[in-house]
Amino acid sequence: MNPLTATGCTLLDKRALPDDEQSGLYIVSVTKFLLLYALTAGGYVFYWSYRNWAAYKELTGAPITPLIRSVFWPFFILCLFEKVQNGLDMKGRTYFWHHETRGLLIMFLVMLSVLLSLFFNRPSDTVFVLFANLVLIACGAGMFVEAQRAINVLSDDPNGRCNSALSGTNVVWMAVGVLYMALVVYAVCIVES
Template sequence: MSLLEKATFPCTEVTLEKAEAKFYVVSRNKLILMSVLLSGFYLPYWHYRNWKAYRTATGEKVWPLIRAFLNIFFVYSLATKIQRQLNSAGRQYEWHPRLLALVIMVVGIFGNCIVYLPISVKAYLPIALFLMVFSTLCLLRFQAAINHLEGDPEGRQNSRITMANGAWILLGCVVWFFVIYAMLLLSGYVSIR
């Protein structure tokens, strides 16, 4: 027996499982596509998936469905939990979570109150589009922090469009068609004859 054979120790097979993700990972392009084409309906789903992943990973008693539907009131809490996880994992990331959460809250409240403002019908669609683009940009900052925390900065593990995503996108496009048509009809650009 050689010296090398004496120094080798018997090994057993060990399987390493990936740690449970604490938050929902998604790629930048998929997030933009889903946010825009689902005309804002993706946001509650995104919140639900984040709170569900957080509850599963930490065991903390949170109700993901309630937090998804009332996301304006829980976005600040989500931001602080993401930042705490970044700090405890030793992953530095510059994203100003509290300010970003506050901006998302204000945009969300303003978006819900826009129908009560005394503005012309022609102004609703451009304002709504601006708010949607602005909130998507804010959401991208959130997602970049989450992806950084989970060790997948590009969000590759959730970058493909699934059949379910395609069905939701189709439904979202139908909603967009009717919203734009209604706005054009109300503003007098299109008439029913």
């Protein structure tokens, strides 16, 4: 088996193993995940999803398109969580994270966010929608944190140490996210006044 590296973590080439025995997904520390998730207003999930599916494709040779799965991540979150749980089961690792319920709740949160924006679209609803979306993003953080912990356990790095340092690119994306959130709050304040 040839070693592969992804984000500084050594992974094994497991293409010969059945789909459900794959474990090489995107390892990241929970602290780093939360910082990037919070400071990009949840936008980090697109990149996170892409990295998980790209690592999965590289290791399995599965005929998937990681970019499509990252853009439409809510439709593929259950499948990703299923791969993680199958890997945990195959390795005999116990980690209780209720992957199906968690995936469905994440899908529900996304759907609720879209519905809020559709049904509460008057200028007077702007503050309510902004606050509601912040609450939904915070709830989503809890859902994703346990999924990341499960991925880290599956990948033999429970603390995500091999990908815990912030890179310059991470800092730039967090700055862009904070700037974006500040502009949204400013725009809401303008609408309300």
